Amino acid sequence: MSVLGERATLDRVAERQRDRQVAALFDRYYSQLRGLAFVMLGDAAAAEEAVMEAFLKTCSGWNSFRSLEHPHAYLRQIVVNQCRSRFRRQKVELRVNELVHRGGRTVTAPDHEARIDLWDAVRALPDRQRACVVLRYVEDMTEVEIADTLDCSTGTVKSQLFKAKAKLERALGEGAMRGDSDE
Amino acid sequence: MSDFESRLEATLKGVRDEHVQSIASEIPAARQQVLLKVRRRQFRFVVTSSAVTAAALVAVLLVTQAKPIVSDDALPPASGGPVVIATTELDGTPVDIAAGFGSAWVTSRTDSVAILSRVEGDGSMGSGYAGGGGGGDLWHVALNDEYVYLSEANPPALQRIDPSDSPGDPVTIPVDTASPDRIAATDEVVVYSANTEGGTSVTPVDAQTLRPVGEVGTITEGFVSQLAADKDGVWAILENREEDQLWHISNREGVADQLLPITLSGTASGLAIHGSVAWIAQQTDSTGSLKRVDVSGDASGQVDDRVGGDLRDIASGDEGIWLLLTDETSNAAYEIDPQTGELLHRIETGSRGDGQIAVADGYVWVTNVEDKTLLQIDPDGSPTPIPSETPTDEETKDASPQPAEEADCTDIPFASLTGTMGLGSGANVGESLQGHEASNVVLHYSLSHGAFVDVVVGNPDYATGDPSEAFDVLGSEAILSEIKDGYMVTFGYKSCPFALLGYGMARAAVKEFAADLLFEGDPDMHNDAWALWPEPDPEQAYQTCLDSSGSDAGTGTELDEQQRELQARLESTAFVNDVLGWPGDSSMERDKGLEGGYGDDFVALIVTGPAGNRMEIVLRETVPGCWSVVSLNPADEVFTGASLSKQAGVLHVGFDPDSQNIKGDLDHMTIETASGSGIERRRLSIEEFKAGSPLTVGFERSGPSYFMILFQDAAGKVLNAKGYALPSGDVVAG
16 A cells, blocks of 8 residues: 555544544533533524534544543533624524514423523623623533633633622512512 | 522523423434534635645745736835734733733733743743743733732732843732732732622732732622722722722822722723823623723713724823724724824734733734734834835746746636636545646645645746656645645646646656556547536637737747647647657547547547556547546546436436445435535535446536535445536536
């Protein structure tokens, strides 16, 4: 076999190996990341695109990615960034709100009305505040971990969470903040 | 966690869990989609790289062979405008920046370490300072006239660095508060904010000892978002749920001696003090705005200017007031008039994303988080002489990295070659091609995924007279070697897009190659073959051909039509004889008895090369004197029992995957088409496929196209890919 032939064979072997690893990575984290993206975006199609893009970005830098100690954290960071940029660019929230107003809510169970209100309020937050809230309360991340993910200081995370909770409080009323269960 | 937070958590997790449950059935398909896209993206990367190479080659040609075209974009900036004079790649993601001591001081971090980098005004990288014992968090940086100060979150500490003692040992003072964050310094005090469980603390410390002096206290109903120093102290923006405030912390006592109520639009993303005015960059979720506050009196002088985009940061110095703004397409630094706020200058600073800006010592410095770069900008620009006249030919040659004096591409428009196409998919394809004298060369890259990249390098003028001598197409050797999957090279002959040689060949003489050419089969079977260089208007193509080949090496000596036609024919004959080693002449009709043959209408041959490689080439003289490659089946594309035929709008292709060493359970295949350059592809369908059976594909496009077949197993895994050229417009037209 020529040198070029050997190279091509090695390339194919490497490609197959990468495919297997990507598939394994996908099986392990895809659902979780989809859930995270959906909570942030409120749009199933947009969430799918964001997660898909995260995997593609990951694979485009596969050699460096596979040496990472915490691949999930890396993927999650890309997903969050995707969601944030998608939010800014496309104003997903507007489309979501339109859907909601047309009765196209993704979660439609009647007894979930209060929950939807809260989720709507979260999705109405500015993108960084929303990211902080989702990472804190969905992913159970600490402020330091959130800061790592969002590439900002813990002080910024703290302030964003503070502001976010204040906004949610205003949006939902004082009763919500006190934990009144009136629903 | 409060009740509200518990409820928030339960709600969001509930939404997530329901969604995850609802998508369970989609996962296998999504996985497959990801794998396919990964491969396509890799392919696009290669194509893009090659396209960039092509662009570079064309650019070289423009420099070497044509008069330079100076576009508006290429014009040097007017004297006095800002100019990027250096770009430095940072070791990590930039966090903060300060400027002073003739340098930019940038804190950045990687996965494992936080770093303070000093970039000198001459663009050199000074010493780096690792923070936090390799794992610490080094956040913000501030300067006064003596020292550089750092806030470090983990472990909580302040650092003081003597810039004259580089790299030196920083003085590190642990602090009681948790997570020191923002920091600002005057010559007397350093003020830092810190995040505590109870809120945000603001602490002034002595600039020399870093020991606390005075006390501002802890803010429980808000946080400090920005700090900036003036000569008398440090200004702090306090963002509060009820009321935003601007504080001044005095040098003398380390206490807040001034408090101005302000109303922020969104969050403060930057603060700069210029004279008696505080400039606050504000950012709502969608819009940036600039607030001017007269700090000499009360806050009644607040003026907000909406600037649009994302306002990232603001900085002031002797160089003026500068903003960092992200608009729709990029980041840009703007200089504004300190009196009116009017935009004075704009300069792009990289891709969209977060970043910060600092000014001092005659430079503006901008970090870009996306690019992980630091830009050094001369705000006044450097007067660049604008060329007063077009460079002479001699000057142009001097600028060429290649032997431009041998080049002459003025006799044929490149546009006429852009439709050049070929077919084949590369695997184990050898390197190089031997050439013959030609006016234009098209490097045609065939990638393993069955797609193609054409590179027109044009007019290498490698008329060596010895076709066994390897040619070097304007220094493209290096580029060729970068193509991993192999390539084909086509070249035009005497200005006419003409012939193809070389596929799967080692660097060997054309004549040696030609000697191995064997003719097989009945040339008539190729009557239905198609031109790879379709000319939409044969008359025009003919004229183009004559116009170019009829001139005498670009000297403008025109031959009459008869002479031109004769010359073109002779040249064609010479090519066939010399390069292909063909035993005929131009007047010879198709002769099935010969091993090879050609006529006025077409030439067909099938090549059997070393190691069993096999190639089929069909050439056609589309207009007198202009030959085109009609079809080609390169080495690894052999159709065993293959059939090619066409009817109006339909191409039938039959092949046996077993003969192509395609293993696996071939239950599916994906057909893709590409038009034009082959970069934009359009999927047609996914068909059931049985090995050895013919495939019928319909076409809508009238232009030249490719199609690609991806062989997949039952799970959708792509086992191999094959690409071929589609019939050109005449086929579709019937």
